[in-house]
Amino acid sequence: MLLNAVIIILREVLEAALIVSVFLALSQLLNRKLWWMLIAMVMGFAGAYVYAINLSQISMALEGTGQEVLNASLHSLIFICLLIFMISVPHQARPGWRRLNLFTIVLAVIIAIVREGSEIILYIKGFYGIPELLHPVLIGGAVGAGIGLSVGVFFYYLLVNMHKRSGIWLGYLMLLLVGGSMIAQAVEFMIQADYISASAPLWDSSHLVSERSAIGQLLYALLGYEATPAPQQAAAYFGSIALLVIAACVSFFFRSKSS
């Protein structure tokens, strides 16, 4: 029970911690006010709680596919935030773009915490009333959260203590991978809800790195690693990363042209 709890909580916390730490580091490197992040985190936790307590109504919506569709929408929204963030960074000298840039950071952090936080609340809530299971789940949850948050702290300090330019580029790279992972997960939810037809996995690398191992969880959070991805997931993953790269390049091109 403890190991299951560690893996499930670690997966959720690690993903949210990476998004928050990368945005926190980029905010600092791009001279943004950090207290916005605190507000975003508080709003994220509140949103996660609201999501968790309304899950039964959400699940029943859209002929029983409400939860999958909402999760896919939340992941897609995070991707859109990342896309706007990438486009707006080169123009942040202008106040309007700067506000838009800050807004996308705050929104992405809120959604990431709502999404991952609600999963954690639902998982732990499932064991209320079963003390013999709740005890190991809580300990496992604490261990998973502790490992996930520690990795987030290391990533944050790694980015802010690097040379500023390198820190920003590494932060961008991580956001590209997070963006790809978000769209791949959105596609996975749409396959689960039968909006996209399922296909045979493109490959099976579970014998190399199992998704349930600690390395698998870290790779999942960092790169969106899937041991058995559907062809649609792989296409969405690489396509979304390419879209982010193209959008960022075009935006940089227009900035250098206008300056």
Next chain:
Amino acid sequence: MKSIRLFLLLALLATITLVNFVALLHGYQSSMEKAQSLFDSRLESTARLIAAANSENAVQQTIAEQQTPYTYFQIWDSGGKQLLTRSRNAPELMPGELSEGFHEINHASYRWRNFIYRDQHLNRWIVVAERSDVRYSLAEEVVLESLLPIVLAIPVAALIIWLAVGVGLKPLRQFADQVRHKRVDDLSPITLEHVPHELTSVVSNTNALLGRLEDAFQREQRFASDAAHELRTPISVLKVHLHNLRKRLGDEDEDISLLKTGIERMGHLIEQILALYRSSPDQASVQFEHVDLTKLAQQVIADEFMTIEQKQQHISLEGETAMIEGNRFALETLLHNLLSNAHKYSPSGSDIRVSVAQKAHRVELTVEDSGPGIPASEYERVFERFYRLQGDRHDSGELGCGLGLTIVKHIADLHQADIQLGTSSIGQGLSVKIIFQQEEPH
């Protein structure tokens, strides 16, 4: 990095958490394996015990005194065809193949782990089984008891790290406090109770720098004092010669008049430059004392009264006792400069108003004249050294060198006071308001 203390807390805590929790998971897996192996040993011992305790090798009744629902046993004949006896909750069939050792089987909707023992003595089979989920839960319960303190220790570790880092950074904090709270005139060395190795060079280099700075200030002070003496003396001599010349040639001579103006201008310039130097906020030798600003203003007005009277100007002073922490000489210079400006630029017979107002935690000194005033766009520039309104085209005809308001600004900065320029309430003249905070200036 916003805070060294926060960085050390988070970095150390993250390291401890990561290392501890990964080790904890490894320990958990090892402990669970060990617990399973102990349960297996117990199962094997139970099988042997049942074999020793039950010596009947014939069919018996089912044993009803079974207390624990998660264990059972069976005794089969040599061929495994006939069940000789069993506990009440045991199946009546042979679970899986009959071979000696441990096996995993399904029974009554649960997974069970059994041990099959071949009783050589009575030529029969003993089967003992336990529910796997109960074994796992029992093992986990025991292991969790040992893991819980490690998880609970993390907040305690956070508190201890926070306090320890705070103690470790104390010399740095003391150093920063001393630097932050140093008065502008305090160039004494920084002293710490205990100087850690990492701060030794910082403290010694800072103290060496403060020492060099003090030496430089003293040299500058000596130079200014010497220069003042050396420049004042020849001007005084020049004035005597001018006086003698006027007596001999008379006051009507235009050259004599120009010479007089030139000598007065030179004398005024030297006095102002010396005042500017003495009032510099960087000046290390300034001493502060309790000063009654209203009383000081009265005294300065009395000093300037004869000059003001020459233009038939009317000067008034409003205000009651208003104590501030300041340097008496510098404040006198400030008032002299303000009154001198008001007198110079106000026409004959006009009014000059001085007021000292006691407000909450501050004292406001205001000098208002009836002169032409200063355009708001020039408010910033008039504090620059040697800046005169309208530059060389200045047509007031008054003796001036463009240092008066610079000196006022220096003295205000020295007292951490704010200056507000505005339009006088009497006519279109200038209003200069100096706001002194009633706190001990650092």
